[in-house]
Amino acid sequence: MTSTTQPALRVTLHLLRGPTGAILVMAAVFVMASLAFFSINGRESVPLFQEMVMGAFGDSYSFSETLVKAAPILLTALAVALPARLGLISVGGEGQLYLGALLGTGAVLLAFDQPGWLLMPLMLAGAMAGGALGGVIPGLLKTRLGVNETISTLLLNYVGVLLVSFVVHGPWKNPDSLGWPATIDFPAGAILPQFFDTRVHMGLVFGVVAAIALHILVTRSRWGLSLQVSRSNPRVAATAGISYERNVLIVMALGGLLAGLAGIAEASVIQNRLQDGLASGYGMTGFLVAWLAGQHFLRIIPLSILMGGLLASADSLQLYAQLPKASADILQALLFITVLAVASLWGRRHLA
Numbered sequence: 001m002t003s004t005t006q007p008a009l010r011v012t013l014h015l016l017r018g019p020t021g022a023i024l025v026m027a028a029v030f031v032m033a034s035l036a037f038f039s040i041n042g043r044e045s046v047p048l049f050q051e052m053v054m055g056a057f058g059d060s061y062s063f064s065e066t067l068v069k070a071a072p073i074l075l076t077a078l079a080v081a082l083p084a085r086l087g088l089i090s091v092g093g094e095g096q097l098y099l100g101a102l103l104g105t106g107a108v109l110l111a112f113d114q115p116g117w118l119l120m121p122l123m124l125a126g127a128m129a130g131g132a133l134g135g136v137i138p139g140l141l142k143t144r145l146g147v148n149e150t151i152s153t154l155l156l157n158y159v160g161v162l163l164v165s166f167v168v169h170g171p172w173k174n175p176d177s178l179g180w181p182a183t184i185d186f187p188a189g190a191i192l193p194q195f196f197d198t199r200v201h202m203g204l205v206f207g208v209v210a211a212i213a214l215h216i217l218v219t220r221s222r223w224g225l226s227l228q229v230s231r232s233n234p235r236v237a238a239t240a241g242i243s244y245e246r247n248v249l250i251v252m253a254l255g256g257l258l259a260g261l262a263g264i265a266e267a268s269v270i271q272n273r274l275q276d277g278l279a280s281g282y283g284m285t286g287f288l289v290a291w292l293a294g295q296h297f298l299r300i301i302p303l304s305i306l307m308g309g310l311l312a313s314a315d316s317l318q319l320y321a322q323l324p325k326a327s328a329d330i331l332q333a334l335l336f337i338t339v340l341a342v343a344s345l346w347g348r349r350h351l352a
Helices: 005-017 019-040 045-057 060-084 093-110 116-145 149-169 202-220 222-232 234-239 244-271 282-292 297-321 326-351
Strands: none
Touching: 019 045, 019 326, 045 060, 045 297, 060 093, 060 116, 060 202, 060 244, 060 282, 060 297, 093 116, 093 149, 093 244, 093 282, 116 149, 116 244, 202 222, 202 244, 202 297, 222 234, 222 244, 234 244, 244 282, 282 297, 282 326, 297 326
16 A cells, blocks of 8 residues: 555545444435335335435426425524524424414515515514514523423424414415415515526525524624533633523524524415415424534535435325325434434444
């Protein structure tokens, strides 16, 4: 072995022992588990897996649908990752998404006849307020009463979903919908911009910009440093004049705000109205993505796209393999189990 190849080999081995190696092992195990799942269903594994990949990234339409599903995943993942920087475990992305859609739709209904230049900001402001409210409430319960934020955010998911169900079955129900529980269609001024004649919308741009901005803010600002100090030692932070309680409220509100934007984007562009079944589990998927990314804001972007591809490929599984759409949920579960298992075993052997 030459002297020039030895450093490269050492670097490669070092990477394989660290997070890069863990990611490669996770990918390999997940592919094998997916192939096994297809075999159990009596399908030819490799062609079906190839069809799944093509359904997510095979052409411009498939990729655009992947990006459509990646947008709410990205925003709800950021809603998890930001509080995690303070050591908080928020699982409330789903409820915050619904509350954002609820208040954003309320703003649309109140200002229905207003021009788009006024209606759009009102809609977005309502959505951000709704999502932020879904984050601030658990934050207040945490700081004032000591209630565990994981439990409170989890329970508030049901509140958000049920409030939307109440209004679309009751006071906001479109009388001309022939019994379908939904509001009236949004006017053109309340539809977020879309790109290149696809359903890819401004919500994806919101998510990418927010991820980059949060990365810079958390890693290169005094406030980001204050989050690290508060997380590692609240007493030292208090001595330095850093308010742990205030930071809790800020990160929970900002996280909820982002999830709220995901909700109104789905209602505005994808559904064109508010209705039941708005989120399709995006909040919990966002939690998974944030966990997979290690709460790293920039890593969340590609992982959200990959997870969006996994969801988009469910349509291909239905059309070409006659597998139920729940197959995508099973594949997500396989991915989660794979990550948990590999991270645990790899961490004991290589990352300790």
